[in-house]
Amino acid sequence: MYFLSKELYFPPVDEASFEGVLAIGGDLSIDRLLLAYRNGIFPWFDEDDPILWWSPPERMVVVPSIYKVSKSMRNLLNQNKFSVTFNQNFREVILGCQQIERPGQNGTWLSDDFVASYTKLHEMGIAKSVEVWQNDELVGGLYGIDLGHIFCGESMFSKVPNASKIAFVTLIKYLKEHNYKLLDCQVHNDHLEKLGAIEISRETFMKVLKSEEINFSSSIQQHGR
Structure with a gap:
């Protein structure tokens, strides 16, 4: 699993886990959200947990x-x-x-x-x-x-x-x-x-x-x- 820094970057979606988790951390900035959606990635996480970024194998x-x-x-x-x-x-x-x-x-x-x-x-x-x-x-x-x-x-x-x-x-x-x-x-x-x-x-x-x-x-x- 890839841990995000301040850099606006996501790994290729085929590097996601079996469940579909691709990366953890980062933020919900506008630029990061747009980068995510334009590359088939979306955030989904519990409120008190770190941000998880997903690209599931089955959509x-x-x-x-x-x-x-x-x-x-x-x-x-x-x-x-x-x-x-x-x-x-x-x-x-x-x-x-x-x-x-x-x-x-x-x-x-x-x-x-x-x-x-x-x-x-x-x-x-x-x-x-x-x-x-x-x-x-x-x-x-x-x-x-x-x-x-x-x-x-x-x-x-x-x-x-x-x-x-x-x-x-x-x-x-x-x-x-x-x-x-x-x-x-x-x-x-x-x-x-x-x-x-x-x-x-x-x-x-x-x-x-x-x-x-x-x-x-x-x-x-x-x-x-």
Whole structure:
């Protein structure tokens, strides 16, 4: 594992551990965060621990061009219980992700420094949010880093059932309409899988990141999905 200094540097992603940890330490400066995301790396760590930088061997993603909205989600969208906006209240969304209680977790990994850095990235037009409203109340949303052809999802929250799902599916629709190649969901979890996310290899993810053309149907088949 590589220990970061003040130098803005990350080792090649194929030097990550079996679990996907590439480096430890450093900071959450804007320049380091941008260097990380542009090279397929993201921070993920407990609040009281050193910063861990990840590039997992299996990347959880959504391919907007081939994504199919489930029948249950289509029914939910058609009920018009929620309204959705983009980039109207980034700070409240990231604070919602920080403060929401999650089963099996004590506290949050979104430190105040993390919130400050990503808020700055939002002010630069790089970090973006999706807000879900019900009766003029913010009840859910998500945020992430926009690389132009890949949207790197960071976290989402719901105060009422299905609000984050609405944000997720609405974002995918937007990404498809604007020809994004991937929604990066980072690491596997059962909730994302139920929403239709799949795993691809780190090698495939890095090719897309570097703007290489990928036949996703063929790639997914080869990956055993």
